[in-house]
Amino acid sequence: MAPMLMAELSRRSGVPVATVKYYLREGLLPPGVTTSATRAEYGPSHLRRLGLIRALLEIGEMPLAAIRKILAVTDNEAVSVHEMLGLVQYELGPHPAVPPDGDPDWQAATREVNELIASLGWIVEPAAPARTLLAVTLAALHRTASAPPGPGLRAYAEAMAGLAAAEVASLDAVPPPRTPSGEGSRVALAESAVVGMVLYERVIVALRRLAQEDASARYFG
Amino acid sequence: MAPMLMAELSRRSGVPVATVKYYLREGLLPPGVTTSATRAEYGPSHLRRLGLIRALLEIGEMPLAAIRKILAVTDNEAVSVHEMLGLVQYELGPHPAVPPDGDPDWQAATREVNELIASLGWIVEPAAPARTLLAVTLAALHRTASAPPGPGLRAYAEAMAGLAAAEVASLDAVPPPRTPSGEGSRVALAESAVVGMVLYERVIVALRRLAQEDASARYFG
Numbered sequence: 001m002a003p004m005l006m007a008e009l010s011r012r013s014g015v016p017v018a019t020v021k022y023y024l025r026e027g028l029l030p031p032g033v034t035t036s037a038t039r040a041e042y043g044p045s046h047l048r049r050l051g052l053i054r055a056l057l058e059i060g061e062m063p064l065a066a067i068r069k070i071l072a073v074t075d076n077e078a079v080s081v082h083e084m085l086g087l088v089q090y091e092l093g094p095h096p097a098v099p100p101d102g103d104p105d106w107q108a109a110t111r112e113v114n115e116l117i118a119s120l121g122w123i124v125e126p127a128a129p130a131r132t133l134l135a136v137t138l139a140a141l142h143r144t145a146s147a148p149p150g151p152g153l154r155a156y157a158e159a160m161a162g163l164a165a166a167e168v169a170s171l172d173a174v175p176p177p178r179t180p181s182g183e184g185s186r187v188a189l190a191e192s193a194v195v196g197m198v199l200y201e202r203v204i205v206a207l208r209r210l211a212q213e214d215a216s217a218r219y220f221g
Numbered sequence: 222m223a224p225m226l227m228a229e230l231s232r233r234s235g236v237p238v239a240t241v242k243y244y245l246r247e248g249l250l251p252p253g254v255t256t257s258a259t260r261a262e263y264g265p266s267h268l269r270r271l272g273l274i275r276a277l278l279e280i281g282e283m284p285l286a287a288i289r290k291i292l293a294v295t296d297n298e299a300v301s302v303h304e305m306l307g308l309v310q311y312e313l314g315p316h317p318a319v320p321p322d323g324d325p326d327w328q329a330a331t332r333e334v335n336e337l338i339a340s341l342g343w344i345v346e347p348a349a350p351a352r353t354l355l356a357v358t359l360a361a362l363h364r365t366a367s368a369p370p371g372p373g374l375r376a377y378a379e380a381m382a383g384l385a386a387a388e389v390a391s392l393d394a395v396p397p398p399r400t401p402s403g404e405g406s407r408v409a410l411a412e413s414a415v416v417g418m419v420l421y422e423r424v425i426v427a428l429r430r431l432a433q434e435d436a437s438a439r440y441f442g
Binding site for chain 1 (some may be wrong): 276301313362414416422437
C-alpha cells in the first residue's frame with residue numbers, strides 16, 4: 001500500500017476529514033509522516049487504527065473517553081494482550097446498577113455465578129463486570145414469576161466456551177502487518193483481538209435473534 | 222396466593238407504590254378488584270405483569286412506549302404467540318442506521334446474510350431487524366482491516382440454533398397460571414416467552430464475555 005494523503009485516508013476509512021483531523025489533534029491517531037509544511041502521508045497502520053475506532057464507536061457504542069483508554073493500552077507493549085482484552089471488555093456496556101448487599105435474590109444469584117464459574121474451571125477475575133451482568137440477569141430471572149426455565153446455564157456456558165476458544169484460536173491466522181514503519185505485531189494482534197471481541201458479540205446477538213425467530217416459527221407459527 | 226393490597230404488591234414486585242399507581246393509571250397494569258372506595262386487591266397476574274415490565278425496562282432497556290405496545294399484543298388473544306414474539310424482538314435495540322443503498326460493503330453483507338439464512342433453511346421475515354443488525358456488523362467486519370477471521374458464521378449460527386430450540390421447547394414446562402380470574406394460559410405463555418427472549422439474551426452476552434476472559438487467560442495469559 002502506497003502512502004496516502006489525508007483525502008485518501010478519509011475516503012478509504014469512511015471517516016470524514018474533519019473527524020480524522022480531530023482524532024489526530026486528540027492523539028487517538030498517530031501523526032503521519034510530514035512531507036512538507038502542509039502535507040503528511042499516512043500508511044496502513046492509520047487505516048487499521050481508524051477501522052478500530054469506528055468499530056468501537058459504531059458497534060461497541062463506546063464513548064470516546066473509553067476508546068482513548070483502550071487505544072492507550074493497545075499501544076502500550078508493557079501491557080499483555082490478555083490484560084488488554086480484559087480492559088477492553090470491562091469498558092463494554094451495559095453496566096447495570098448493583099443491588100444493595102442485603103438483597104437475597106442478588107446474594108443467591110452471585111453465589112450461582114461463582115459456583116458455575118468454579119464448576120466449569122474458568123479463569124475469570126473476581127472483579128470482572130460480566131460476573132455482575134450475569135448475576136443481575138439471573139436475579140431478574142429468579143424474581144420474574146413468568147420466566148421460563150430455559151435449557152440451563154451450563155448449556156449456554158458450553159456453547160459460549162466453544163465459540164470463545166475458536167475465536168481466540170482464529171487470531172493465529174491474523175497476518176503480520178506489512179508496514180514500512182516496522183510497527184510491532186503485538187499492536188496488530190491487539191487491534192484484531194479488540195475488533196473481534198466487539199464485533200463478534202454483535203454477530204452472536206443478531207444470529208441469536210434470527211435463530212429464535214426461526215424456532216418460534218416452527219413451534220408456534 | 223391470597224389477594225394482596227397495594228403495599229404488598231409493591232413489596233413483592235420491588236416496584237415502588239408511586240410507580241405501580243402510574244402503571245395502573247396508564248393502563249400498563251390492569252385494575253385490581255375494588256373492595257371499598259379506597260381499597261383494591263391484586264393477584265398473581267399483577268405480580269407477573271410487574272415482573273414483565275421490570276424485565277423489559279431494566280434488562281431489555283426498552284422505552285415505556287415500546288413496553289406499552291408489547292403489553293397490548295401480549296393481552297390480545299387474536300395475535301398468535303409467534304407474531305407477538307416477532308413484535309417484541311423487533312422492539313429490542315440496537316437499531317443501527319442502514320447505510321446508503323449504493324454502499325458496496327453493505328450490499329455484499331446483505332447478500333451474505335440472505336445466503337446464510339437460506340442455506341440454514343431458517344424461517345425469518347424479510348423485514349426482520351436482526352437481518353439488518355447482522356448485515357451492519359458483517360459490513361463492519363469486512364471493512365475493518367484488523368478483523369480476525371473468527372470461526373465462521375455457520376459456527377455461531379449453529380450454536381444459536383441449538384440454544385433457541387432448547388429455549389422454545391422449555392416453554393412447554395411453564396406451569397399453567399393459577400389465577401382465580403381464570404385468565405387464559407395464552408397470556409401466561411406470552412409473558413414467559415417475552416421474559417425468556419429478553420433475559421436469556423443478556424445471559425448469553427454475559428456468559429460469552431466470561432468464556433472469552435477464560436479463553437484469553439489460557440491463550441495469552
